[in-house]
Amino acid sequence: MARVSLLLLPVLLSVTQARIHRLFLRNETRFVVHLNTFGYFVNGTLEVKLVSLQLPAEGSTDSSTVGFSLARSRVNGVLSYTAEDTETCTLLKSKSDDTLILFTIDPHTRSVEVKSFNEKDSTLTGYKEKTQGKEAGKGEAGKGEAGKGEAGKGEAGKDEAGKDAGKEVKEKSVETEVVSVTGKEMYGLKLALIKFKENSYNFTFNITIGAEDQGLYNLNFHNCRNMRPGVLSPYSLNVEIVEKNPAGFLSAAEIPLPRLYISMAAMFLTAAVVWTYTLLKHRYSVFKIHWLMAALAYTKTISLVFHSINYHFINKEGHPIEGWAVMYYITHLLKGALLFITLALIGTGFAFVKYILSDKEKKIFMIVIPLQVLANVAYIIIEETEEASSEYALWREILFLVDLICCGAILFPVVWSIRHLQEASTTDGKAAINLEKLKLFRHYYVMIVCYIYFTRIIAILLKVTVPFQWQWCQEFLIEVSTLVFFVLTGFKFRPASNNPYLQLPQDEEDLEMDEVVTESGALEGISKVKKTSNGRERQRDPAL
Numbered sequence: 001m002a003r004v005s006l007l008l009l010p011v012l013l014s015v016t017q018a019r020i021h022r023l024f025l026r027n028e029t030r031f032v033v034h035l036n037t038f039g040y041f042v043n044g045t046l047e048v049k050l051v052s053l054q055l056p057a058e059g060s061t062d063s064s065t066v067g068f069s070l071a072r073s074r075v076n077g078v079l080s081y082t083a084e085d086t087e088t089c090t091l092l093k094s095k096s097d098d099t100l101i102l103f104t105i106d107p108h109t110r111s112v113e114v115k116s117f118n119e120k121d122s123t124l125t126g127y128k129e130k131t132q133g134k135e136a137g138k139g140e141a142g143k144g145e146a147g148k149g150e151a152g153k154g155e156a157g158k159d160e161a162g163k164d165a166g167k168e169v170k171e172k173s174v175e176t177e178v179v180s181v182t183g184k185e186m187y188g189l190k191l192a193l194i195k196f197k198e199n200s201y202n203f204t205f206n207i208t209i210g211a212e213d214q215g216l217y218n219l220n221f222h223n224c225r226n227m228r229p230g231v232l233s234p235y236s237l238n239v240e241i242v243e244k245n246p247a248g249f250l251s252a253a254e255i256p257l258p259r260l261y262i263s264m265a266a267m268f269l270t271a272a273v274v275w276t277y278t279l280l281k282h283r284y285s286v287f288k289i290h291w292l293m294a295a296l297a298y299t300k301t302i303s304l305v306f307h308s309i310n311y312h313f314i315n316k317e318g319h320p321i322e323g324w325a326v327m328y329y330i331t332h333l334l335k336g337a338l339l340f341i342t343l344a345l346i347g348t349g350f351a352f353v354k355y356i357l358s359d360k361e362k363k364i365f366m367i368v369i370p371l372q373v374l375a376n377v378a379y380i381i382i383e384e385t386e387e388a389s390s391e392y393a394l395w396r397e398i399l400f401l402v403d404l405i406c407c408g409a410i411l412f413p414v415v416w417s418i419r420h421l422q423e424a425s426t427t428d429g430k431a432a433i434n435l436e437k438l439k440l441f442r443h444y445y446v447m448i449v450c451y452i453y454f455t456r457i458i459a460i461l462l463k464v465t466v467p468f469q470w471q472w473c474q475e476f477l478i479e480v481s482t483l484v485f486f487v488l489t490g491f492k493f494r495p496a497s498n499n500p501y502l503q504l505p506q507d508e509e510d511l512e513m514d515e516v517v518t519e520s521g522a523l524e525g526i527s528k529v530k531k532t533s534n535g536r537e538r539q540r541d542p543a544l
Contacts, residue, residue, distance in 0.1 A: 019249035020318040021241040023386045027234040031226035032090075035068075035219040035388045038243045039252030039468040040209040045244050046070070046219070047206045052238040054200045055107065065091045065104060065224040066235075067112070070207070072099035073216040073468065089224035093117070099213060101186065103205065110193045112203050116186040121210030127176040127203065129192040182210075216252070216468035221388075248315035253471035258315065260472060261308035264479040265301050271483065272297035275490055285495040289345055293493075296338045297486060303331040304479075329383075333376040340372050340406055341365070343448065346493065347413035349420070349441070361413055368409050375402040407452045414445045440492060447488055454481040 021036060040046070048068065055066065069090050091104050096117035101124075104113045114124065176192045193203050219241070225233045247255055275294050279286050306328035313321045348361045357365075378399040385392045421438040455478045463474040 019243050019251075019314060021239075021243075021386055023237070023239050023241070023388050025235075025237045025388070028223075028237060029226055029232055029234050030390075031223055033221040033237070033388045035221055035239070035386075036241060036243065037216065037218055037251075037387070039216045039245075039254075039471070040243075041214050041245050041247075041252050041469070042209065042211045043246050044209045044214065044252075045206065045242075046209075046217070047204075047242040048219070049204045049240040050202045050238075051240060052196075052200055052202055052236070053105070054236040056199070056233050056235065065089055065222070067091050067102060067104040067222055069103070069218075069220045069222060070101040071218045071220070072213070073218070089222065089227060090220070091222050091224060099215070101207070103191075105193060105201065105203075107193070107195075107199075107201060109190075110195060110201075112191040112193050112205075114186050114189040114191065116184065119183060119186060120212040121183055122213045123180060123182045123208040123210065124186050124189070124205060125178065125180045125208070126189075126191040126205040128179040128190065130175045130177050214252075242318070244318075249318040250311065250315045252469045254311065255315070256472045257475060258308045258311045260476060260479070261304045261311065264483065265304035265308065267483055268297060268301040268304060268486070271487055271490070272301060278490075278494060282495045287495065289342070289350060290493075290495050292338070292342050292345070293490060296335070296342050299331060299335045299338055300482070300486075303328065303335045306331055329376075329380050332379070333373070336376045337369065337372050340368050340410055343410045344368060344413055346444065346489065347410055347417060347441075347448075349413075349417040349437075361416070364409055364413055368406055371402050371406050371409075375399055375406065378402065403456070407456065411445070411448060414441060414448065417441050418445065443492060444489070447485060447492075451481060451485040454478075 019038075023035065025033070038046070053066070090100075091102055093100070093102070093115075098117070099119055100117045101119060102113075102115040104115070106113060111129070112126075116124075179189070179191075181189055191203055191205060193201050195201050221237060221239070223233065223235055243249070243251070245252060245255065250257070272294060275297060279290055279294060306324060309324045310320050310328045313319075313324060344361075344364060348357055348364075350357060378395045381395045382392060382399060385395070418438060418441050421441060459474045459477050459481075462477055463471050466473055
């Protein structure tokens, strides 16, 4: 399975998305397509280039509404997803309580109408059709040959020549000029919509975020005709999106991540070195699983280093460098597999309590390991796929479900070990040792539950409640929780000769010598005798 996932890497990297997005959808039927979410600081820019929008033939005469919407989050990190968005067309709104900018495409008038609500000091730059261009367009349209007449121009009577001319990138009769407006001046502005072939259009706009409008924004594409019951109007969309902050191509919440990951890598490396020193110092009490724990710590360190490098190049170039991205995904895959294998082995008590695995414990490994490979493949696909693609949502759900199953699965071996130790403490003569180990595994169970709780639940709640520029705290919480979990696990299961949890089982003779002799009628007056080094017998006081 791991080999198959590694073979998938070159394929996945061929659809690299980064922060310079290139999306192509063919025969799409969704009425709303979420293109991207990005956090903008002051002077952050959004450039959208609609390379091609191909509507159905009846779309040119239909009153359907097509266009883009740019909406800012309402409170902190919570995006503006409401029930109203699925019941009414966003592009038809006449008022809004949120900062919202709409770009409504009208194929009839060859224009894009701009509407802005609660927008304050951002600047919109686009191409507006010149006055003479409009008059020329009206004249062409008046001839009743909006398609062939404009494309063929001087050869309106020749069908073949008209079709060939219709394939040109721009209409010769349309002349545009650059226009730049700020704040409320956006409302009612009409940008030029270029028709370059039959039922295909393009236009471009650029927005610079002002000081009062900085925040987390959602960019969507809408085809409201598909919201009607029983209507299915496929369309094709080719769009290029470039999002940037003054410091680089990373979103506001992602800018601290390169420094965060490299700092955490240094902390994990320190913990790994200390752990290695401990293993070498107490080499006679070391099990193989201890070295597996060391390998996990070093793999986690290397993964964080490559993750930091990957984000660094995304910030500088707008896309990851393929070689560094491949190295990060490989180490991320290995780290994920090692993590769950190590946790499951410790949970079964392997080497600490027993040296063989039962059949049901082996089945846990047969389930967890393939699921972890699937989870890592899903993570890689999500990282390398555009948010607007239909596969993105599917793989995100797969990742969430598989991760949840893996987290639940590793709890079963711990519960079985606790149950086994509870039974052993009441049946054999090693009650004290088993009770100590039982206490240890109960602590380990609580540690795993807290680790899952903090990294899966608290981290998500933190992301949606803090301001947009502080959402990196989610990753900080995850990495710190992981480090604390690693350190506590190492401390609890450290290979120290004076650690009562990891003492080797005593010989039966020693156990008998340590047992307290109870006085009964048959044993009255009998005391234990132990030979000294000089061969003499020394009588032990029965009271002792």
